[in-house]
Amino acid sequence: MTTAPPRPALVPKPTSRWARLRRRHGWLIVTAGFLLVLFFWRFSQLPKFGGFELRTITAGAMVVAFLGMGQAIVIISGGIDLALGAAMVFANCLSALWMKGQHTGMCFLLAIAVIAIGAAIGTIVGTTIVLSRVPDIVVTLAYLFVLSGAALLILNQPGGGTAQGFRSAVAGGLSQPLPSILWTVGVLSVLWMPLKRSTLGVKLYAIGGNRAAAYLAGVDVSRVRVVAYTLGGMFAGMAGVINTAYTGSGDPRSSIGLAATLSSIAAAVLGGVALTGGVGGLVGPVLAAVVLGLIPAIMLGEGVDPNLAQVVQGCVIIVVVMIGTWLAVKRRAT
Amino acid sequence: MSETVLQVRNLAKRYGPVVALRSVDLDIKRGEIHALLGANGAGKSTLVKILSGVAQADAGSIMLTGRSVRFRNPSQARAAGLATVFQEPALIGELTVRENLSLTHSDPYQVREALASFGVSDLQFDELVRDLPLFLLRLIDLAKQLVLSPRVLLLDELTAALPSDITERVFSVLREAVRAGQSILFISHRLAEVMELCDRCTVLRDGCNVETFEPRDGGEGRMVAAMLGTPPEQLTARESRVIHHTQEQVPLLDVKHLTVGPLRDVSFSVHKGEVVGLIALEGQGQDVLFAALAGEYRPSSGQIVVCGKPLSARGPADAIRQGLVLVPADRATALLPKRPIRENLTLPLYARFRSWGAIRWKAEKRRIEDVVRRLAIDARAGAAGRLSGGNQQKLTIGRWLASGFQVLLLFDPTRGIDIGTKRQLYVLIRDLAAAGAGILMFTSELREISLVADRVLVLYNGQIIEELPPDTDEETLLSACHGLEVAR
Numbered sequence: 001m002t003t004a005p006p007r008p009a010l011v012p013k014p015t016s017r018w019a020r021l022r023r024r025h026g027w028l029i030v031t032a033g034f035l036l037v038l039f040f041w042r043f044s045q046l047p048k049f050g051g052f053e054l055r056t057i058t059a060g061a062m063v064v065a066f067l068g069m070g071q072a073i074v075i076i077s078g079g080i081d082l083a084l085g086a087a088m089v090f091a092n093c094l095s096a097l098w099m100k101g102q103h104t105g106m107c108f109l110l111a112i113a114v115i116a117i118g119a120a121i122g123t124i125v126g127t128t129i130v131l132s133r134v135p136d137i138v139v140t141l142a143y144l145f146v147l148s149g150a151a152l153l154i155l156n157q158p159g160g161g162t163a164q165g166f167r168s169a170v171a172g173g174l175s176q177p178l179p180s181i182l183w184t185v186g187v188l189s190v191l192w193m194p195l196k197r198s199t200l201g202v203k204l205y206a207i208g209g210n211r212a213a214a215y216l217a218g219v220d221v222s223r224v225r226v227v228a229y230t231l232g233g234m235f236a237g238m239a240g241v242i243n244t245a246y247t248g249s250g251d252p253r254s255s256i257g258l259a260a261t262l263s264s265i266a267a268a269v270l271g272g273v274a275l276t277g278g279v280g281g282l283v284g285p286v287l288a289a290v291v292l293g294l295i296p297a298i299m300l301g302e303g304v305d306p307n308l309a310q311v312v313q314g315c316v317i318i319v320v321v322m323i324g325t326w327l328a329v330k331r332r333a334t
Numbered sequence: 335m336s337e338t339v340l341q342v343r344n345l346a347k348r349y350g351p352v353v354a355l356r357s358v359d360l361d362i363k364r365g366e367i368h369a370l371l372g373a374n375g376a377g378k379s380t381l382v383k384i385l386s387g388v389a390q391a392d393a394g395s396i397m398l399t400g401r402s403v404r405f406r407n408p409s410q411a412r413a414a415g416l417a418t419v420f421q422e423p424a425l426i427g428e429l430t431v432r433e434n435l436s437l438t439h440s441d442p443y444q445v446r447e448a449l450a451s452f453g454v455s456d457l458q459f460d461e462l463v464r465d466l467p468l469f470l471l472r473l474i475d476l477a478k479q480l481v482l483s484p485r486v487l488l489l490d491e492l493t494a495a496l497p498s499d500i501t502e503r504v505f506s507v508l509r510e511a512v513r514a515g516q517s518i519l520f521i522s523h524r525l526a527e528v529m530e531l532c533d534r535c536t537v538l539r540d541g542c543n544v545e546t547f548e549p550r551d552g553g554e555g556r557m558v559a560a561m562l563g564t565p566p567e568q569l570t571a572r573e574s575r576v577i578h579h580t581q582e583q584v585p586l587l588d589v590k591h592l593t594v595g596p597l598r599d600v601s602f603s604v605h606k607g608e609v610v611g612l613i614a615l616e617g618q619g620q621d622v623l624f625a626a627l628a629g630e631y632r633p634s635s636g637q638i639v640v641c642g643k644p645l646s647a648r649g650p651a652d653a654i655r656q657g658l659v660l661v662p663a664d665r666a667t668a669l670l671p672k673r674p675i676r677e678n679l680t681l682p683l684y685a686r687f688r689s690w691g692a693i694r695w696k697a698e699k700r701r702i703e704d705v706v707r708r709l710a711i712d713a714r715a716g717a718a719g720r721l722s723g724g725n726q727q728k729l730t731i732g733r734w735l736a737s738g739f740q741v742l743l744l745f746d747p748t749r750g751i752d753i754g755t756k757r758q759l760y761v762l763i764r765d766l767a768a769a770g771a772g773i774l775m776f777t778s779e780l781r782e783i784s785l786v787a788d789r790v791l792v793l794y795n796g797q798i799i800e801e802l803p804p805d806t807d808e809e810t811l812l813s814a815c816h817g818l819e820v821a822r
Contacts, residue, residue, distance in 0.1 A: 014458040015465065021461075202433045209428040216388070216424035217438050218409035278428045 027272030027280075027324055031287045038294045043263070046300035053177035059171045059180040059246055061293040063088070063239050065183075067260055068267030069192070072234025075268055077228035078208035083125060084142040084236045085260030088146035089252060091118050091240020093151045095301035096160025096250025104165030111166075111214035115237035120235020121147070127224035144261070148254040160250040177263025184286060187238070192282045204228055218247030267292060270317050272324070291316075336363045338485050338617050339517050340416070345394035347380050347542075349375050355379035355650070356395070356541035356628045367518045369528040369549070372538035373561045373615075373812065378521055382490050383536070386418035386533075387411035399485060414655030415485035417490055421617075423471040427464030431474060434463055440478045450476035452503050469495045476504070480511065481762045487511070488519045493527055494617065505531055514567065523615045525554040525816050544812070584741060586772035587627075587741045589657070592636035595622040596796040599636070604741060604772040609763060611804065612776040615815050618775050619796040621663075624745050628660035629653030641740055653746065657740030661730045661747060668730040671719025676702050678718045678729055682737040711756060724755030731762065742766060744775040748782065760786045778813045 015023075022029075042057070043049050047076065065090055073083045095114045098108045121143075129139045172179035195201045203224045206214040215221050239260075244250060270291065271284025295316065296309035342360035346353075355377045362368045372378045385387040385396070387405030396403050398414055405411040411418065425434045437443055449457060452473050463471060472495050479487060483793060487508075493501050506520055508531070520532055528535055529549045536546045537560035545560040585603035592600040596619040604610045614620045625631050627638060629647030636647040640656045647653040650660070659682075662668050669678055679702050710728070719728060727747055734742065745762070748756045756779075763786050767773050777783060783790055784804045792800035792814045800814045814820045 012465070012467065014461060020460065039677075063485070129661055199436055199439075200428065202436050205429060205433070206426045206437055209426040213426055214437070215426045216420055216422075217426075217434070218407075218412060219437060220407075220409070278426070 016314050021262055024328075028110075028284050028287070030286055030324075031291070031320075035287050035291050035294075038291060038298060042294055042298050048092065051177055055172050055175060055177040055180065057087060057293060057297070058076065058177045061290045062171065062180050062184060063243050063246065063260070064263045064292065065286045065289035066187075066235050066239035066242060067264035068271060068289050069187075069245040069282045070232040070239070071212060071236055071261075071264035072271065072273045072280060072282050073204065073235070073236030074228050074232040074284045075265075075273050075275060076208045076277060076280055077154045077204045077225060079136045079225060079228060080140065080265070080275070081125065081229060081232050082124075082137060082261055083143035083147055084140075084232060086122055086144045086151070086254070086257035086261070087118055087233055087236035088243065088260050089237040089254070090121070090147045090151045090154075091237045092243040093101075093155040093160065093240075093250035093252045095241050095244045096162060097155055098291040099162040099166065099244065100160050102163055104163045104169065107163045107166035109170075111170075114241055115234055118237020118240065119230050119234035119286055122224060122236070125233065128273050129229070130222045133175065148252075151252040151257070152254070155250050155252045158249055158251045158253075160244075161310070162244050162248060167248055182300065183242075188282060188286065196281065198226070200227065207277075222246050234318040263289075264291065266313070266317055268332045269321055274325075336365050338362065338517075339364045339399055341397040343395050343397075344386065345381070345391050347389065349481075349661050353541055355384075355587060358538065358541070360536055360543060361546075362517050362519060364517055365515055365702045366533045367512055367520055367531055367533040369535035370385070370519055370538065371525075371528065371535055371557055371561060376538040376561070377541040377691075379490075382418070382420075382488060382521065383414060385411070385481070385488060386420070387416075388469045396785055397439070411481060412484070414558055416488065417479035417484035417486075418488040419472070419475050419479050419483050419490060421490045421494070423468070425463045425471055425475065428462065430462055431457065434474075435459070437745055440481055444481040445477045448480050448507075449473060451507050452477070452500060466567075469497060469500065470556065471606040472496065473500070473504075481505070484516065484518045488520060488521075490521045490523060491523070491617070492520075494525060501527070510546070523816060525557055525818065528557070529554065536570045537561055547675060554813070554816070558809055558816065558818075562808055563813060585639075586641055587774065588639040589627070589638075589689055590639065591638045592626065592633050592638065593627050593632040593635075594631055595619065597626075600766075600793075600796075602791055602798060602800055604774050605768050606770055606772055608789075609767045609773040609775060609787050611783045611790045612774060612793055613778075613780060613783065613790060613811060613815055614776070614793035616794045620747075620793055621745070623662060623777065623793070624662075624743055625651070626660060627743055631659065636794050645694050654739075658743065659734045659739040659741070660743040661727075661734070661745065662747065663745040669718045669726060672717055675706070675721070675729060679705055679733045681788060682733055705735050708735070708762075724751040724759075725778075727751055727759065731759070739771065741772045743772065744773065744777075746776055746778055748777065748779055756782070776820070780808045783811070 046053055067084055071081060071084055074084075094117065095110060098114075100109045102110065116142050125140060125143050128134075128143075131138065168179070169174070170179060170183065175212050203214070203219050204227075206217070206219055207221050209226050211221060219330070267285045267289045270288035271280065271286070273280030273285065292313055295313050296306050299309050299312065300306045335750060338361050340360070340362040342358060345355055345358040347355040347649060355648070358377065358381060360381075364476075370381070371380055380389065384391045387408040387410050389615075390404070390406065396415060403414050404642070405414065405416075410416070424750060426437070429437075432442060435445060446457075449455070454470065457470070476492065491506070497503065520528070522528055532549055534546060535557065536543050536550050537557065539546070544563065545558065549557070566620055583605060585605045587604040589600060589602050600623065602610070612620060622631065626633055629650045629652050640658055643656065645653060645658065646655055647656070670681065671771060711750075718726065721729065731742075731744075748759055748762075751759070760782070763773060763775065775787065787804045790802045790806065790811065791798050792802065792811075794815065794817045799817065800820065802811065802814060802820070810820050
């Protein structure tokens with residue numbers, strides 16, 4: 001039987017370039033727009049806007065941005081890590097403990113070591129989840145307590161220190177916004193962009209999007225899940241080191257870890273990462289972290305009670321995610 | 335003389351107390367297209383799972399080209415040369431075609447060529463998989479596996495979602511692959527296709543292989559007979575009941591031109607005192623039909639009329655309020671397994687919003703005891719989850735007794751239940767009908783439908799294709815389920 005000519009009516013009309021762009025980056029564009037609006041609002045509030053003001057925004061958001069990136073990777077792969085904030089606190093205390101009295105070069109080496117330890121913690125968490133078959137929420141909740149306790153063990157009250165050179169290099173001097181911006185953009189371009197396009201990146205999205213189909217297609221689901229938690233831990237290590245550079249000390253109080261975890265989830269969700277997995281990226285959470293940081297500053301500038309800041313942050317998250325999800329569902333229904 | 339490329343011996347698998355495969359032998363020769371046939375529950379899907387690496391056998395051996403193999407996951411099976419096209423496409427909806435191909439390291443050029451041979455030439459690989467129709471996904475999945483040039487290609491109900499002209503092209507591609515030395519294990523309900531395509535076929539029944547023969551040696555009739563086997567112990571037939579209803583009487587349930595999901599223009603009615611049986615092979619749309627009747631899905635077109643009033647349900651709660659209740663197939667989803675029996679029985683009563691006050695157990699006690707006695711539920715086990723399958727099924731039906739209904743929808747109520755409890759259930763169903771309810775029952779137990787139904791509807795490919803009297807023999811019923819023409 002000779003093959004007949006193909007029937008063009010079989011394949012549905014391909015989605016237009018514009019529609020595809022809008023689908024892939026729609027959320028990001030909206031978040032960036034929102035950020036721009038808030039940015040100019042803040043700009044208009046201040047009598048003068050120079051390096052100091054900009055640095056306050058960017059360096060202040062850095063910790064949440066990096067934690068949000070780590071959480072985003074875990075959520076995209078279909079999991080969640082409640083211990084991420086506590087891992088950050090642990091990394092913060094460990095680096096502050098070790099870096100005290102050291103010179104800048106040594107601090108950088110120690111930073112790399114702490115980040116590696118963060119990744120190792122992530123591997124342990126991920127392996128526990130995969131081997132025990134206990135849901136990730138339960139396992140990471142348990143590790144939240146373990147890591148909070150461990151932080152208190154190594155540093156039982158705020159203390160430690162780091163080299164001034166290290167602080168300026170990572171978080172920038174009081175009027176230098178550039179280091180914080182460069183580090184964040186740098187990590188995104190050097191770590192995330194290549195990962196996203198690599199086979200590992202596709203596998204992360206695959207197991208988050210449809211774990212069963214990924215398994216049938218031959219993906220080693222367990223191994224990729226562990227890698228996701230390892231990467232999350234690595235970012236938590238980075239966030240901890242950045243916190244040491246920003247504050248100049250280590251703070252083991254567990255309340256910080258809990259708040260940080262919630263902020264990381266908020267940043268991820270606001271940045272377009274769906275809690276169901278398989279959707280989103282890392283740029284969104286970074287922008288969302290800055291948005292979340294701007295809200296209390298703007299409120300202070302408007303003379304509104306800054307204690308309302310958290311309420312406003314929560315409302316913003318609900319409204320944005322609600323609209324975003326509603327739009328996504330509407331698109332799917334047509 | 336072509337050698338055996340896949341040899342399965344004494345394969346066995348059980349899931350807890352359920353024996354899925356008893357002892358299966360299978361031989362597939364090099365360069366042959368071998369069909370695997372069997373009724374629902376015969377063990378086909380378990381065999382596919384084991385061969386594809388998704389599950390592991392409890393006993394038995396698999397030899398692929400003479401080497402003994404044991405697959406721990408699908409990639410091991412593929413690496414050994416056994417590629418499977420699953421019923422559910424192994425593709426991720428949120429990713430593009432290109433990204434899905436990169437997951438399995440499939441060469442896009444080769445996949446494109448393979449798709450062209452099926453007649454699909456202008457597929458953009460940057461499309462998201464979830465925007466593509468199901469048949470295209472199956473073709474992509476098939477192309478991915480063909481590109482691997484596997485020794486054995488396992489096709490699980492491949493043609494179910496394909497339009498017929500594509501199927502022809504796929505067949506010619508498969509024949510070419512087989513001429514080149516590959517082998518194919520073809521699983522299908524479509525006996526006509528098996529006749530057209532396959533060199534040999536093996537029939538599974540009750541977890542064993544019972545016959546292997548060439549399709550032309552006996553035809554579809556032989557296939558159906560082999561799937562059925564010898565009739566089991568005869569259950570005592572019920573006395574024939576004469577249903578008194580005139581044409582003018584308003585039916586309890588009237589389905590008019592229902593179209594939803596895979597169902598097309600389905601129309602039938604259930605009258606007071608009637609038990610209507612529905613039979614079908616797997617995946618012909620019966621679950622969607624019951625879900626739509628129960629209020630879970632909104633139909634695309636058509637109407638469901640209950641006691642003369644059209645059903646407008648935003649969910650099962652509305653359907654229940656109008657008198658349509660569903661006993662689902664999966665007892666696990668129907669019951670609250672950790673709660674005691676009495677809570678399960680009275681749950682529908684308290685499902686309404688108003689009842690938030692204290693539950694007056696003493697007042698309910700009599701009603702509960704009445705139901706328990708009537709159904710002869712063995713109530714020694716405290717929590718519902720500990721009951722035997724049969725008792726659980728009685729419970730799922732029983733709770734509607736406590737709250738009342740008009741139309742009872744039963745989805746495969748006797749699956750996996752022992753013969754004694756089955757008899758009790760059939761008596762109960764007939765009693766309910768005699769008391770004035772209307773009952774629609776989907777069942778996979780063809781041999782028992784005569785005990786309980788007044789008429790039998792056959793669902794095939796989303797349409798009701800036949801209505802048969804309940805005393806029709808099993809062979810004719812099964813043939814009808816396969817879409818074959820039957821003499822009344």
